[in-house]
Amino acid sequence: MLKNFILCIFAVFALFFVISLSAQADDTECARVFEMNCGECHEIERGCELFGQSKEEWVELFEFMEDMGADIPENELNLLSECLVTPGEAVKQVCER
Numbered sequence: 001m002l003k004n005f006i007l008c009i010f011a012v013f014a015l016f017f018v019i020s021l022s023a024q025a026d027d028t029e030c031a032r033v034f035e036m037n038c039g040e041c042h043e044i045e046r047g048c049e050l051f052g053q054s055k056e057e058w059v060e061l062f063e064f065m066e067d068m069g070a071d072i073p074e075n076e077l078n079l080l081s082e083c084l085v086t087p088g089e090a091v092k093q094v095c096e097r
């Protein structure tokens with residue numbers, strides 16, 4: 001009985017650990033994609049100033065960027081429109097460089 005209880009606690013901790021790792025991986029990937037695509041034609045700061053705006057506003061901006069000639073893969077735009085709404089540490093660091 002006690003053994004089951006301990007196992008159960010362990011499983012919960014392991015789950016949290018995996019979730020926090022995958023959130024970090026997303027953040028790093030987000031920073032990479034952001035830096036690679038959005039610093040190409042102008043200063044990356046342009047994007048940094050907009051952190052916190054809604055997903056719809058990002059999507060609108062990406063459409064504008066595509067009109068300006070940006071050619072960013074669909075899956076990368078999807079990632080950015082999710083992860084720039086609440087940017088993590090890795091993304092913020094791109095702007096502090």
Ligand code: HEC
Nearest residue numbers: 037038039040041042046047050061062065068069070071
């Ligand atoms: C193909 C080149 C190109 C790429 C790639 C690009 N932009 Fe732009 N961006 C422009 C041009 C051109 C303008 C408009 C002219 C200007 O203000 O310099 C602009 C303007 C902006 C503006 C100001 C918008 C406004 O309403 O005045 C922001 C913010 C911005 N870009 C962010 C981004 C972000 C974020 C990315 C990555 C997803 C990105 N850009 C990728 C070319 C690009």
